[in-house]
Amino acid sequence: MAIPKVEELRVNVAREPSLMTGAIPKEEWMDVPVHFEEGNFCYPAKPSMVDYLKFPNSREWSPDDEDWKLPEGWEEIILNGLKERLDKFRSLKIFMDICVRCGACADKCHFFLGTGDPKNMPVLRAELLRSVYRNDFTTAGKLLGKLAGGRTMTVGVLKEWFMYSYQCTECRRCSVFCPYGIDTAEITMMMRELLHLVGVGTNWILEPASNSNRTGNHMGLQPHTFKENIEYLVDDIEEITGIRVNPTFNRKGAEVLFITPSADVFAEPGIYTAMGYLLLFHHIGLDYTWSTYASEGGNFGLFTNNELMKKLNAKQYAEAKRLGVKWILGGECGHMWRVLHQYMDTMNGPADFLEVPKSPITGTVFDNAASTKMVHISEFTADLIKNKKLKLDPMRNAHRKATFHDSCNPARAMGLIDEPRYILDNVVPKWYEMPENTIREKTFCCGSGTGLNTGEIMELRMRSGLPRANAVEHVRDKFGVNMLSCVCAIDRATLSSLTEYWTPDVEVCGVSELVGNALIMDGEKERESGLRFEPLAGMEE
Amino acid sequence: MQLDKLLVENREIILKQWKDCLLTKFAPETILFFQKQKDQFANPMGHKISVGLAELFDVICDTSSREVETPSLGQLIKLRAVQQVSASDAVSFVIQLKKIVRKECLSNIKTRESYEEWLAFDVRVDTAVLAVFDMFMASREQIYKVRVNELSSGRLNGAVCPSAMMKKEQEQQAQAAADIPALK
Ligand code: SF4
Ligand code: SF4
Numbered sequence: 001m002a003i004p005k006v007e008e009l010r011v012n013v014a015r016e017p018s019l020m021t022g023a024i025p026k027e028e029w030m031d032v033p034v035h036f037e038e039g040n041f042c043y044p045a046k047p048s049m050v051d052y053l054k055f056p057n058s059r060e061w062s063p064d065d066e067d068w069k070l071p072e073g074w075e076e077i078i079l080n081g082l083k084e085r086l087d088k089f090r091s092l093k094i095f096m097d098i099c100v101r102c103g104a105c106a107d108k109c110h111f112f113l114g115t116g117d118p119k120n121m122p123v124l125r126a127e128l129l130r131s132v133y134r135n136d137f138t139t140a141g142k143l144l145g146k147l148a149g150g151r152t153m154t155v156g157v158l159k160e161w162f163m164y165s166y167q168c169t170e171c172r173r174c175s176v177f178c179p180y181g182i183d184t185a186e187i188t189m190m191m192r193e194l195l196h197l198v199g200v201g202t203n204w205i206l207e208p209a210s211n212s213n214r215t216g217n218h219m220g221l222q223p224h225t226f227k228e229n230i231e232y233l234v235d236d237i238e239e240i241t242g243i244r245v246n247p248t249f250n251r252k253g254a255e256v257l258f259i260t261p262s263a264d265v266f267a268e269p270g271i272y273t274a275m276g277y278l279l280l281f282h283h284i285g286l287d288y289t290w291s292t293y294a295s296e297g298g299n300f301g302l303f304t305n306n307e308l309m310k311k312l313n314a315k316q317y318a319e320a321k322r323l324g325v326k327w328i329l330g331g332e333c334g335h336m337w338r339v340l341h342q343y344m345d346t347m348n349g350p351a352d353f354l355e356v357p358k359s360p361i362t363g364t365v366f367d368n369a370a371s372t373k374m375v376h377i378s379e380f381t382a383d384l385i386k387n388k389k390l391k392l393d394p395m396r397n398a399h400r401k402a403t404f405h406d407s408c409n410p411a412r413a414m415g416l417i418d419e420p421r422y423i424l425d426n427v428v429p430k431w432y433e434m435p436e437n438t439i440r441e442k443t444f445c446c447g448s449g450t451g452l453n454t455g456e457i458m459e460l461r462m463r464s465g466l467p468r469a470n471a472v473e474h475v476r477d478k479f480g481v482n483m484l485s486c487v488c489a490i491d492r493a494t495l496s497s498l499t500e501y502w503t504p505d506v507e508v509c510g511v512s513e514l515v516g517n518a519l520i521m522d523g524e525k526e527r528e529s530g531l532r533f534e535p536l537a538g539m540e541e
Numbered sequence: 542m543q544l545d546k547l548l549v550e551n552r553e554i555i556l557k558q559w560k561d562c563l564l565t566k567f568a569p570e571t572i573l574f575f576q577k578q579k580d581q582f583a584n585p586m587g588h589k590i591s592v593g594l595a596e597l598f599d600v601i602c603d604t605s606s607r608e609v610e611t612p613s614l615g616q617l618i619k620l621r622a623v624q625q626v627s628a629s630d631a632v633s634f635v636i637q638l639k640k641i642v643r644k645e646c647l648s649n650i651k652t653r654e655s656y657e658e659w660l661a662f663d664v665r666v667d668t669a670v671l672a673v674f675d676m677f678m679a680s681r682e683q684i685y686k687v688r689v690n691e692l693s694s695g696r697l698n699g700a701v702c703p704s705a706m707m708k709k710e711q712e713q714q715a716q717a718a719a720d721i722p723a724l725k
Contacts, residue, residue, distance in 0.1 A: 039625055107574055113585060116571040268694050435582045455688050459623040462684070466620070470585035473616070497691045501683060502619065 029118060030131070030146075033156055034163045036064040042166055042202035042454055049206040050199060053213070053308065057199025063162065068155070074198045075153045079136055081197045082129075085190055086137065092190055095182050096133045099126065105174035105184065110445050111167045114463035122174035122184040125164050129191050132157060162200055165191035167460070169449035170303070171408035176441050188450075193305045201304070205451035209300040212312050216295040217262035223249075223292035229265050230290065233275050240533065242525030245282040247290055250323065254289035255360060257320050260331025260377075261297040261489030264510070270492050272531045273332055273510030279519050280381065280512065284361050284389060288329065294319035297333040298489065302343075303451040310347045313339055317351055320373075327357035328374040332510045334449065334488035337376065338413035344372050362387040376410070378487055381515060382419040385426050391520040394429050396527060398537035400483040402431040402514065403475045405468065405495065406443035407488030417441070420487050420511050427511075427518040432479040438471040448494035461494065462501050469502035476503050484508045544658040547646040548602045558641045559594050563634050586620065593617025597673075601638070601665050609672035618673060622680035631677050635670045639663060 041063040050058035057071045071077065086093045101123060107113065111120035118124055127149075134141035135150030144150065151157060170185035195201060211220035221229075227249050238244045248254065260277065264270040281288055294316045301309030320328055330336060354373035357366040364383045366375045384390050404424060410416040417440050424431045438444050447465025462469075475481040484495055484506050492508055499506045517530045528539045535541070548555070564572045578584035596611040621631040642662070 037625075106570075107578065107583070112571075113583075116567045116575070116586060118568045118570050121570075437580070438582050455691060458684060458688050458691075459625055462623040462687075463620075466589075467582070467585050470589070471582055474582070493691075496694070497687050500687050500690065501623075502616070 029124060029127075030151060032119075034160050036159070036163070038064065039457065039459055041163070041457070042204050042452065043456055045201045045203045045206040049203060049210050050201070052210045053206060053304075055196055055199065055201065055206070059199065061199075063159075068159070068200065070155070070158070070198050070200075074158075077197050078153055078158070078194050079132075081194045082133065082190075083137070085193070086133075089186075089190075091183070091186055095126070095187055096130055096137075098180050099123065099130070099182055100180070102179065104177045104179060105182075108174045108177045109168075109184075110171070110173070110447055110467045111169075111464045114447065114466040115167070115460070117167075119160070119164050120167055122168075122178075125168055126182070126184050126187045128157070128160055128164055129187055158195070158198075158200070161191045162195055165195065166202065166452065167464070169408070169445045169447065169452060169464070171445035171449060172412045173408070173442065173445065176412065189302075192303065196305055202451065202454075204454040205300050205303045208298070208451075209304055209308055209312070212296050212298075212300060212315075213308075216291075216293045216315065218296055218298060218300065219262055219266060221262065221266070221295070223295075226262070226265060226290075226292045226295050229271075230274070230278075233265075233271055233278060236531075236533075237275055237278060240529055240531060241279070241521055241527060243279075243282065243521045243523060245278045247278060247281075248288075249290050249292055251289035252323050253325075254287055254323065255326050256286060256288040256329050257294070257323055257325040257327075258288050258290055258329045258331065259294050259297050259316055259336075261333045261336065262295055263298075263489040263493060264331055265295070267493065269496060269507070269509055269513070269532075270489050272513040272516070273489075273492065274512075275531045276510065276512030276514070276516030277331060277377065279516040279521065280384075280390075283391075283519050283521060284384065287360065289323065289325070291319050291323065297331055297336040299336055299339045300451060302335050302339050306343075306347075309339060309343065313344055314348045317348055320351070321353050326355040327369075328354070329357075329377060329380060330374050331377050332487040332489060332492075332512060334407045334409040334490055336409075337416070338409040340372055340374055341414040344374075359383055361389050376414070376416055376419070376487075377512060378410075378416060378419040378423060381512070382422045385423060390426075390515075392427055392515075392518045393520050394427055394518055396517045396530070396536055397428040397514050399530070399534070400428060400509075400514065401479060401481045402428050402483045402485050402509075403434055403472065403479075403481045404431065404439070404511075405434070405446070405472075405484055405486040405491060406439055406441075407486050407491050408443060408445050408449060410487055411443050412441055416487070420485075423511055423515060424485065427514045431485075432475050432481055434471040434475050438467065444468040444471065446488075446491045446494045446498060448498075449490055453490055453494045458497070462498065465494070465498040466502070468495070469498050472499060472506055473503050476506055482506055485511050485514060487511050544646060544650060544655050544662060545602065545604070547649055548642065548662075551645045552598065552602075555638075555641055555645055556591070556594055556598060558645075559598070559634070559638060560590055562637045562641070563590055563594070589613070589617050589620050593620075597635070597669060598638070601662075601669055604661070604665070609669050610676060614673075615676060618676040619680045619683075622677055622684060628674065628677060628681075632670055632673045635666060635673050639666055 044061055047058035059069050061069050106121040106123050109120055109122050131149055131151035132153050135152055140148040141150035165188045168188040170188050172185045175183040208218035211218055215222055230247055234245055264274040299309055299312045301312040350371040351373045356370045357373055357375045362383055369375050444467040448461045472484055492510055495508045513531055529535050564575055575587035581588035592613040596613045600606050600609055
């Protein structure tokens with residue numbers, strides 16, 4: 001192939017729609033059509049998944065097809081769906097009306113920062129829906145149409161919704177900066193819900209959701225496999241510590257039901273976090289049980305529609321009721337806590353058949369969970385440490401130089417910010433914070449949440465994760481950080497890929513893994529390796 | 542005046558124009574933001590472009606340096622490698638440097654007198670393009686590896702627990718070993 005001349009390249013640069021989204025810039029945003037090509041969209045849901053969930057319009061289709069095979073009268077379906085939701089969710093109506101376009105949110109989204117695409121500015125993302133709302137639901141819009149910022153619902157608009165509601169991880173960072181507290185995540189949720197009404201959804205979300213519905217977890221694993229996997233972890237723990245822990249499954253009458261994302265049971269590096277839980281519960285002699293039915297903390301219903309979210313959440317509580325436990329302890333998950341903190345109570349709560357959680361070890365009553373009856377493992381662990389109930393040797397993590405990534409949902413949707421930090425203070429010799437504008441409530445998303453953690457959009461994920469990776473790179477270069485800790489299973493998976501690309505020498509772990517390493521178990525053998533079978537400091541060959 | 546001196550003198554203006562040519566593809570509001578926001582954590586892409594270009598520029602100007610790859614340039618190329626642009630497009634910015642430098646420096650220098658200097662400069666830019674192209678391809682390969690590793694780790698589809706797989710393998714091997722005498 002002939003090497004192109006510089007001059008040609010320049011022309012190429014100006015003419016080619018080669019930004020991720022294919023948008024050719026320098027036109028009014030409303031006039032720039034979206035362009036789908038392999039790599040910039042998540043694969044559509046398989047018809048079998050759509051049928052299983054009883055969602056409408058199952059068919060073979062692809063976003064890069066011209067014809068999306070939408071159902072007859074789809075515009076009406078969407079507009080009616082929007083009307084129904086405007087009536088049902090007051091927040092949506094308010095978010096549609098009160099934005100003053102001040103732009104404070106514009107540059108706060110990791111998708112904008114990583115792609116440079118203006119439609120990834122939260123204000124414009126919301127405008128995609130708001131323009132239709134204006135057109136059909138406000139007097140000014142009805143009279144003035146485009147002049148009042150209104151747009152009729154067309155296939156082009158629908159395609160735009162699909163593109164940009166799946167370039168938002170519903171992380172809520174933008175809402176932190178909005179003077180009116182407008183939560184663009186909720187607007188994205190609505191756009192995704194509306195798209196499902198006409199059969200536009202992605203497989204990466206619908207398959208785990210239907211698996212959860214069927215077998216209780218994202219992977220579709222059956223009870224015996226779930227149990228077997230935990231037993232393998234028990235074997236590993238014995239090899240490393242000399243202690244045999246004895247978890248129970250589906251045990252009626254246990255005091256506590258423990259629920260964590262299934263990725264902690266099946267996949268690296270989550271399994272090391274699970275080993276941490278197992279050690280901790282053994283260490284304090286907790287009367288608890290796993291469930292092979294409520295075997296998933298995550299809830300992909302949240303990324304689908306509110307009915308499915310409600311149903312999957314209800315399964316956890318049904319299992320707690322069946323087993324007759326007093327309260328639920330939840331593992332390191334992200335969006336599970338958003339569902340719990342923001343929606344559970346009005347959806348399925350209050351869980352009156354359970355007791356207000358009280359730590360059997362310290363006697364601490366978790367009043368913050370008085371209605372949902374579910375406590376976060378970090379709250380629980382921090383309380384144990386504070387009451388000096390754990391024997392810890394932080395030097396067992398001396399081979400780790402850790403930093404902490406606040407996962408969006410625990411940090412912004414439930415305010416769990418200091419507990420994991422307090423745990424880190426006690427289980428590692430020293431750890432390092434990333435820069436102030438990238439942590440706590442201003443934390444940057446991993447870039448792949450809300451069901452965007454799929455391989456076909458890997459390049460996009462590497463860009464949306466850039467703001468996070470950039471901060472990790474900074475602490476790696478400045479302090480020699482080699483471990484990125486977090487309290488979210490999706491993070492553990494997606495940050496592993498993100499760091500593998502941007503900062504290859506940084507690994508990812510759950511905070512409970514570091515707890516497990518540090519725990520001094522009664523009767524243990526001399527520890528030579530950590531939970532990954534990696535040699536401890538001073539124990540290298 | 543000699544070219545190397547002019548390059549040092551005009552470093553800032555050259556770098557600015559060079560950055561601009563990497564930004565042309567973005568929408569006006571994006572360009573404005575990338576140029577304005579100086580906090581590297583609030584503007585990681587703008588930052589990566591600036592420091593990556595600066596390192597590459599210094600390498601090209603420093604006639605004693607052999608190695609083109611530097612850490613920040615590496616990160617800039619990684620960025621290019623995930624922007625879904627063609628390979629030629631991704632590395633073409635290096636060639637643009639020739640044009641910018643000619644524009645900024647040519648009026649102050651007699652081409653004929655400094656003919657050899659210009660030639661040498663061009664050769665260094667050409668070398669850099671090739672090196673950057675290699676870096677780009679390495680980053681692309683890395684992306685494929687990340688994809689494969691993600692699948693095989695079971696992180697996302699969770700098909701198998703690595704521990705379980707190891708145990709099964711060991712069991713199968715033990716079984717196979719036990720089976721051998723039985724066959725005899
Ligand atoms: S919720 Fe997060 S991903 Fe979505 S627009 Fe806001 S900052 Fe961006
Ligand atoms: S910060 Fe809030 S009010 Fe301002 S543009 Fe963004 S969403 Fe609208």
